[in-house]
Amino acid sequence: MLAGKIRTIYDLAKLAGVSAATVSRALAGKDMVNSETSERIRKLAEEHDFRPSALARNLRTRRRGAIGVVVPLGHDRGQHLSDPFFMTLIGYLADELTERGFDLVLSRVIPSRDDWLSRLIDADRADGFIIVGQSDQSGVLDRIAADYLPMVVWGGFVQGQVHCSIGTDNFLGGRLAMQHLIDRGCRKIAFLGNTQAIEPSLRLEGAKAAIQARSDIELMDTPTHFAPEVSGTDIATFLTQIGDPPDGIFAASDVIALTAMQVLAARGLSVPGDVRVIGYDDLYVAQTSVPPLSTVRQNIAAGASHLVGSLLRRIAGEQTGSVILNPELIVRETT
């Protein structure tokens, strides 16, 4: 007995004997509408399983109700979106955004031209953007940030940067990690990571700062990809080349650390007996690792919360400053 599917507020308006405007108001819960009329309209909508098109609303209101979450993979193309760090952060972001009524539009970008970000912005589907990691695209981010407010970036902070970043103090984290290894007797330490991205490079600087004026300690910068499919080879090659293994490894991520532990094991080197390893991030994988993995914890949940909070303020037109959270050394070795 239903008179054709109700597709628009006009259909519903006709059914209810009111104008489309009234239906619009009733369904939006505006209080200026007669409560009985409103109630009747809503009941009708419910019965007919009608919900107004978000798209049309968005076009009209110029609000999108969606946030773009973008992962630029410029420095390390092999790295996959399913990388545990990304996914942990994105998971928290999804939770935060959902709670606040925003959709999360996810994009992975391999920046080949430097208009990747303006393309996304101009596509006009999101009210704002969260960029996950600066990769090697700091220039692009700064350029855009100069006249585009609603954007925040997870990553490292460097003096003079224009874009709003939120992250932990990577320099301090690097120093903590290095200090940890030194305190436990390591003297020949390899840093495993890709310093083309800002965060790893800050971690390495922190590590260097920790051995300042200590000529008895050797720190080797060992370029290593982030993706486990290739980092294993990087690490194996390195170990082969130097012959005598290091007695300490500072990995720029937990994933690299775990890969390193496997490579070491395959060569009959024990952890932490022969080589001590420390990771970075304190992901779930690090918490469950055996042998236990010491690491520098980044509070990713807190980071996600800050990212969303700052972004919403920016969408509202406010300026917000960069946020630098404290990393925390997590010691898990038993020896």
Added chain:
Amino acid sequence: MLAGKIRTIYDLAKLAGVSAATVSRALAGKDMVNSETSERIRKLAEEHDFRPSALARNLRTRRRGAIGVVVPLGHDRGQHLSDPFFMTLIGYLADELTERGFDLVLSRVIPSRDDWLSRLIDADRADGFIIVGQSDQSGVLDRIAADYLPMVVWGGFVQGQVHCSIGTDNFLGGRLAMQHLIDRGCRKIAFLGNTQAIEPSLRLEGAKAAIQARSDIELMDTPTHFAPEVSGTDIATFLTQIGDPPDGIFAASDVIALTAMQVLAARGLSVPGDVRVIGYDDLYVAQTSVPPLSTVRQNIAAGASHLVGSLLRRIAGEQTGSVILNPELIVRETT
């Protein structure tokens, strides 16, 4: 010298001395437009960094250019979107969809009313939906699938279901896992998982089938949450209650398996010496675990590829059948 920002195709049309229609055609790459005019318009667009609003186009064309990826968390509310299984699958989906020019709109849903899915569909932001896991919402999925074509579901297949599912053969996977434990001498085996969701319940059935007619083997169904924050307690409680520990554990997911291994270790039980553990999924965390974790591998990348492929065909109006991939037993124990 730029005359105000170009925001619409009308602005650009004025600049180019043509009509908006022509600009629209030129930018869409239609061949019916004079190639010189077209070239000129595109150059102008490039110069002014103009890109037409995807939103407006979508409203007009009734295509959305976006796929909704929805994770319903009905059976286990504690479970977080950052769960490694979800995130691995979503990562692959993002890659597949990005490659094909679709945005991925991510939603996590706690189904409290049973209109969660129709709300999402009616919100009208996506051309189709990928549901990640049936949770305990198979009824809702079947009801929707009855008259909504562009939807595919990652999960288990049960006879008579209406919705299109793609997943591995969970029954077989369960049998393989169980057989593995039996072959290695386990006689008192605990199944750890939440059988309110279809996949775990199929795995348990498979496990039961493996011990059919073997009265010397005991299989305990031990309800366990998926989220590591709570599964640890579940497992500890179980161990305390039965007193004498099982000699085998079949965990419904790798994450549960790893948690179980930790709980066992904390009680001084060795793996696989005292208790043999097998997981499910073969996530990255399982591959790096020490002691090594045997598991039943689901080929998640292949699953993602099937999901997207089938969905696109459904969007084009085709029917597609459910897909059941083969699981694979991965044996990692050394003893």
Added chain:
DNA sequence: TTGAAAGCGCTAACAG
């Protein structure tokens, strides 16, 4: 090959 005009489905002045 191009332009005029009519919407896609909704919201927000502005009047009443």
Added chain:
DNA sequence: CTGTTAGCGCTTTCAA
């Protein structure tokens, strides 16, 4: 409190 009207920015007949 409610209706009328005019768009949001684009695409697509239809006619020229």
